[in-house]
Amino acid sequence: MASHRSPRHTPLPGQARPARVTVLSAAAAGAAVALVPAAPAGAEPDSQLSAATLNSRIDRLYEQAEVATEKYNGVAERTGKLREQVAHAQDGVARSQTEVNRLRDALGALAGAQYRSGGIDPAVTLMLTEDPDSYLAKAATLDRIGSRQLAKLRRLQSAQRVLGQRRTEAAGKLEQLAGLQQTLEQRKKDVRRKLAEARRLLARLSPEERASRDGRRSRAGGPGIGPGGSAPSSQRAAAAVAAAKSAVGRPYAWGAAGPGSFDCSGLTQWAYRQAGTSIPRTSQAQRSAGQQVPLGQARPGDLVIYRDDASHVAMYVGGGQVVHAPHPGAAVRYDPVGMLPVSAVTRP
Template sequence: MASHRRPARVTVLTAAAAATAAASLGAVPASADPGTGTETARTRVDRLFEEAERATESYNEADEKADALRRTVARARDGLARGQERVNRMRGVLGSVAGAQYRSGGIDPALALLLSSDPDSYLERASALDRLTARQSTALGELQREQRRLGQRRSEARTALAELERSRTEVARHKRTVEGKLAEARRVLASLTAEERADFEERASRTGGREDAGGAPGGPAGETAPAAADAGPVSSRVAAAVAAARGAVGRPYVWGATGPSAFDCSGLMVWSYRQAGISLPRTSAAQRHAGRRVPLSHARPGDLVTYRSDASHVAIYVGNGQVIHAPYPGARVRYDPVNMMSHVTVTRV
């Protein structure tokens, strides 16, 4: 979120949170089948994280809309203030002219001419007064048009403000959904033993690897990323985006965050490309359409890789069959194989 908002920082796998929840919920019942129960818990946590991520992207979309509406309302209010100021000035000018006419033209013009000791001078003044009256009529017409424009601006401002209030309600609803899914995931994780939680975290990393001085991590036994051509040079701006993503490795996932100290999945893409002077849409679904599609076999560093049928997760391809992404709450930005999830789509910005 922008500086006016402070996204909730949700950490899932901390030892303190797990210990507190475990104390309140108790251990897994002794009668439960450890293997089946643990696998069910893992599957449930995976599902909750996926649902929370979808809700996070919906939150991001609603929040982006609310930001745009806030700017619209601010512009409308500014326009209203300037329009009202113009109307007030025009009313002041017309009021001065009307007062002058009242003071000098209080008798019938024909009678004034008959009584005038200098008819020629009177006719000159009358001609000037006619011209002044014509200008006054023009100014009056402009005042009326400005008042109509001001009324239209007021109506537009009221509409935008009502839409902003609806959008704020939608943002709050998505926020509650995210927090509810994550709270439930914490409760399920707390039901696992420390060893099971560690095993879950290792399995959930999908690669089980860590970046080292020698380069990107490898996957677990039997899991290999599809060969990618990494063909063609990348521009200096795309290379800068990749470098920014590499520099973010190790920073925490925080839903709704766009850096620089924490990210959600689409927020990492926005921030990385922003460092290269390129603006991306805020949500992963919109990022899927931020460029042209290319086959996975032709992916090259800097391409955006979205996952799932609804594009609710996104990563940046960095070469050698690897991506960098912000996985889920409690995890940190890291490398993983490009084929870590289903429905892979590659977009070249």
């Protein structure tokens, strides 16, 4: 469909189109925080901490970073929707401006015809002012305008009123968008700071300790899955499972939703999108994106939500296993369903 933008439209103050909010990959995030922060003042030196203590602190930082990432994802989703609303509002301003221009051109043509025939009616001159309301308010002078001229003037009056309303709406949405973009930047800083501290602590572990850490979840125990959990609940669930399995080995990147990299909720959203189904972007919203079922009745394709704050999500794929995007530095992988405290199981 052709654009309604008019070259005669004067942009609103601050109406430059907002830059797209880009999602940092793990590599870009790493480059942005190349200067790893020092330990907090007064903290016990890392060299004096045991591997167990370091691992506990790293786990806590990853959990905090995941919470911050899901908050980032929520704001990013709202920003995308608001950006669409801004574009729609600006297009409405352009359409209204085009209509005002057309009506004023028609009145200008009327004035030109009157001038060539011996002079312009003062009423027509008033029609061409920026504020025809001031003329219409003077009811005593309306008899000086013919019915056709009056109808044109009223249409212009209405068009200018709509234009003003749409300009106000667009300006308000632009202001909201600027606020959300500022919030996004703060969320980015929160995630970067926590991931940088986690990398600093990881560097204190020996290669053997890091390898042992990577295998901890694979050895985790947890509640079992009942006998009804062997088959997907639907064809779309089966397609989502196939998509999630196809992503195994691709890297984690906070804020990413595929196809090359993922964070936890980005993976599950992408997998269901491949199955032709739309689910929300964040793990908190995904918890409510379908029917709640007991863990013992989980079936492949169900979303397993972890922690009370729903800050992590994985997809159950059968056999007591989930596929998920765990944390920075790790690839999408299989892990036991009981790797973390389960707070809910949702069947989209």
